[in-house]
Amino acid sequence: MPADKPDQPGSPDIRIADHEFRRFRDFLYRRTGIVFGDAQRAYVERRLADRILAAGSRGFSEHFARLLVEPDELERLISAFTVNETYFYREDYQLRCLTSTLLDRITARKRRGQPIRLWSVPCSTGEEPYSIAIWLLENWPHVDSWDIEIVGSDIDVQALKTAQDGVYSERSLMRLSRPLVAKYFTALDDGRYRIDEALRGSVQFSQVNIIDQGDTGLWRDMDVIFCRNVLIYFDDMARRTAANNLYDSLTPGGYICLGHTESMSRISPLFHVCRFPEAIVYQKPGEGGHD
Amino acid sequence: MPLIRRGPPGPAGETPASPDAARQDLLSGDPLVRRRGVRSLGDGPEAVPTLMEALRREGDPAVREAIFTALAALPEAAEPLASLLRSQDAGLRNGAIEALQALPGRARSLLPGLLADRDADVRLLSAEIARGLPAAEATALLCGLLERENDVNVCTTAVEILAEIGTPDAVPVLRGLPRRFPGAPIVAFAVDVATKRIAGAQN
Numbered sequence: 001m002p003a004d005k006p007d008q009p010g011s012p013d014i015r016i017a018d019h020e021f022r023r024f025r026d027f028l029y030r031r032t033g034i035v036f037g038d039a040q041r042a043y044v045e046r047r048l049a050d051r052i053l054a055a056g057s058r059g060f061s062e063h064f065a066r067l068l069v070e071p072d073e074l075e076r077l078i079s080a081f082t083v084n085e086t087y088f089y090r091e092d093y094q095l096r097c098l099t100s101t102l103l104d105r106i107t108a109r110k111r112r113g114q115p116i117r118l119w120s121v122p123c124s125t126g127e128e129p130y131s132i133a134i135w136l137l138e139n140w141p142h143v144d145s146w147d148i149e150i151v152g153s154d155i156d157v158q159a160l161k162t163a164q165d166g167v168y169s170e171r172s173l174m175r176l177s178r179p180l181v182a183k184y185f186t187a188l189d190d191g192r193y194r195i196d197e198a199l200r201g202s203v204q205f206s207q208v209n210i211i212d213q214g215d216t217g218l219w220r221d222m223d224v225i226f227c228r229n230v231l232i233y234f235d236d237m238a239r240r241t242a243a244n245n246l247y248d249s250l251t252p253g254g255y256i257c258l259g260h261t262e263s264m265s266r267i268s269p270l271f272h273v274c275r276f277p278e279a280i281v282y283q284k285p286g287e288g289g290h291d
Numbered sequence: 292m293p294l295i296r297r298g299p300p301g302p303a304g305e306t307p308a309s310p311d312a313a314r315q316d317l318l319s320g321d322p323l324v325r326r327r328g329v330r331s332l333g334d335g336p337e338a339v340p341t342l343m344e345a346l347r348r349e350g351d352p353a354v355r356e357a358i359f360t361a362l363a364a365l366p367e368a369a370e371p372l373a374s375l376l377r378s379q380d381a382g383l384r385n386g387a388i389e390a391l392q393a394l395p396g397r398a399r400s401l402l403p404g405l406l407a408d409r410d411a412d413v414r415l416l417s418a419e420i421a422r423g424l425p426a427a428e429a430t431a432l433l434c435g436l437l438e439r440e441n442d443v444n445v446c447t448t449a450v451e452i453l454a455e456i457g458t459p460d461a462v463p464v465l466r467g468l469p470r471r472f473p474g475a476p477i478v479a480f481a482v483d484v485a486t487k488r489i490a491g492a493q494n
Contacts, residue, residue, distance in 0.1 A: 115295070133294055149297035202294035213330060218300035237393045240360050247353070248330065270356055285353075 014049035020060045024048060027067070032078060032155060033211040033238035047080045079158040086127045088134070088168075089175040091228060094257045095135040097278035098224065102255055103140060106223045109253060115147040119222045119249065121208055122230050123152030126163025127172055129203045130195055132226070134176075134184055151219060153208035160205050166195035211238050216245035222254055229259035231267065243268035252286020314341060322351040329357040336367035343371045346383070355386060363390035369397030373405060376416045388416055392423030399424065402432055411442040418449045426456050433457070434464040443475045450478070454485035462486055 016024070025036050025044065036044050048060075055073055057063035067074050089095070106116060120129040129152035136143050154160050169192055173181050185193040208215040210227070211234070225246055231239050246256055247270045256271065257279065258264060264271050264282040271282035308316065308331040316328025329345065332338045338361065346358045362368040368390070375387035391398045398420050405417035418436065421429045433449045440446050446468060453461045465486055469479035 115297075117297070136294070144293045146293065148294050150294060151297055199294070202296050204297045204299065206299065237363060240363070240393075244330070244357055244360050248326075268356065270353055 014052050014059065016045050016048060016060055020064075021045070024060070024064065027064070028078075028081060029235070029238070031074070032082065032209065033234045033242065034081065035233065035235040035238070044081075048077075051077050051080055075157045079156045082122075082154075082156045082159070086124050087172045087175055088127050088131045090127065090131070091260060092131075092135070092175070093260075094226070094228075094279045094281070095132065095139075097257075097276050097281065098132070099135065099140040100278060101276050102224060102281070103142070106254075107142065107146065110146075113147075115149045117149045117151070117222045117224075117251075119151045119153065119219060119225045121151075121153040121210055121225065121227055121246075122156075123154050123159075123163060123205070124156070125159045125168075126152055126166065126203070126205070127168070128152065128226060128228070129163070129205075130166070130199060133199050133202055134180065138180070149204070150202065151204045151206065151222075153206045153219070155207065155209045157207055160207060163203075163205050164200070166200040167192050168195070169193075210242045210245055213241075213245055213248075216249050219249050221251045222249050223251055224254060225250060225256045227256060227258060229262070231258065231262055236267075239267045243270060247271070247284055250284040252284055254284050256282045256284075258282070310338075317341070317345045322354050325349070325351070326354045326357050329354060329361055332361065334361070334364060336365055339365055339368045339371060342368070346375075346386075352382075355382065359386040359390050363393040366394055366397045369394050369401060373398075373401050376405070376413045377410065384416060388419050391420045395424055399428070403435075406432060406436045407439075411445055414440070414442070415445045415448050418445065418452055422452050422456060426458050427460070429456055430458045430461045434461050437464050437468055443472055443478060446472065447477055447481050450481040450485050454481070454488045457485065457489050459489055462489060465489075 021041060021044065028044075029035055048063075051073075052060065052063045055063060055066065055076075057066060063073075067077060103116065110116070118129075118132055120132060123129050129150050133150055136148060152160075152163055154163070167188065168185075173185070173193060181193065184196045184199060186196075187193055206219075208219070210216060210230070227242075227246060231242060234242065243264065247268070250256065255274070256264065265273060270284070272285055274281050274283050308327070310331075310333055313328045313331035313333070316324050316331065319325050319328070325345070329342065332341060342358050342362055346355065346362075349355050349358060362372060372387045372390050372394075375383045378384050378387075391401075402417060402421055402424075405420070406414055408414050408417070414436065418433060421432045423429075424432070430453065433453055436449055437446060440449070450465065450468070453465065457465075465482045468482050472478040
């Protein structure tokens with residue numbers, strides 16, 4: 001079958017035929033939940049062709065066969081499709097909601113000694129879980145009175161390695177004040193910044209695919225989940241599966257924060273909508289009742 | 292530092308229950324255990340009869356949601372789900388519609404029969420399922436329904452859906468509809484809105 005010419009080919013040597021595009025798209029959906037339509041074909045082809053060349057494969061068929069047996073190449077491919085630029089203190093209205101409202105409600109029903117558990121998923125390269133940590137240290141007066149566990153998870157192993165390294169460009173820090181950068185980062189010779197060692201040691205990073213029940217099932221009793229700007233890339237079924245998985249990972253009465261363009265009400269009937277002055281968040285019914 | 296690093300998940304993490312244990316969980320009095328049972332049951336077609344049986348006796352919304360999500364991933368569930376369109380329980384009917392919309396491949400083969408069902412309520416709910424199909428396919432199915440349909444509620448539902456997703460192929464059928472319902476001005480009104488919207492979508 002002759003290959004179709006893509007709109008903007010990644011390489012003059014790599015062509016992806018219609019049936020190959022469909023096969024790859026379905027494969028990527030099953031592995032990640034991310035949906036690419038025909039309109040994104042050029043985008044998908046560029047990244048796929050780049051991976052085929054970088055991995056030394058001779059074409060789609062050979063590379064697709066390798067994906068099924070080479071976990072490292074699969075990880076690199078997923079990384080190529082999930083790169084998501086983010087920065088510290090992004091959507092900080094939700095962090096304000098966390099310290100002005102949510103944590104008071106959460107601690108009101110906890111016994112002393114029980115940890116507060118916060119989960120950033122997907123966490124990309126770590127800016128969000130570290131932002132949560134810095135925000136709490138700076139803005140929650142009870143931060144010294146409670147044990148707080150922060151977990152950052154992502155499907156992309158390469159992104160997680162960056163998160164664990166904790167080295168960021170000036171651009172990632174653009175929303176942080178100079179005093180905060182000076183307090184929590186060390187300037188490196190190459191113009192980048194390394195996050196404080198103690199902060200780096202306080203966040204647990206792990207690989208999780210949020211549509212994989214086996215992955216999310218390992219993390220339970222979360223008080224707040226930050227799941228921002230990922231469900232918009234999923235189709236209805238994957239969104240619903242993710243909502244069920246996140247529901248099971250939350251403690252009864254726990255909260256989930258989505259991106260500002262996302263609404264859980266359109267995805268799942270499982271959660272109550274909570275409208276707070278700073279943000280709309282979604283609550284798992286249960287202990288403590290509906291706020 | 293008050294922030295403490297949580298240990299990695301280990302054996303303490305949840306391990307999937309065996310299918311037998313999952314079926315036992317489905318009979319528990321605790322909704323959390325029943326929900327766990329649903330989610331442990333597995334994603335093979337052999338789970339469909341057990342999930343359908345559990346669905347019919349389940350009253351807890353969170354457990355129902357887990358069951359519908361599990362069924363919506365199983366093409367073999369399409370026919371049993373379609374049987375729920377006759378249920379007296381609105382939650383079951385709506386859940387079945389959403390699950391069938393997530394199974395367009397199987398729903399597609401069931402829709403011609405459902406849209407010709409002798410029960411007007413089933414025809415009306417089936418029109419909602421057609422909403423999830425590609426526009427050209429949904430238009431053809433709903434126009435076929437409108438050409439033979441005598442129930443005004445079914446017709447107005449189909450017209451409203453065509454107003455959202457219909458293609459210009461629907462316009463001739465829509466324009467002929469008000470003549471068949473001279474005593475129901477709502478039909479002419481809905482058709483007027485639909486044809487304008489379809490024309491607007493083309494501009």
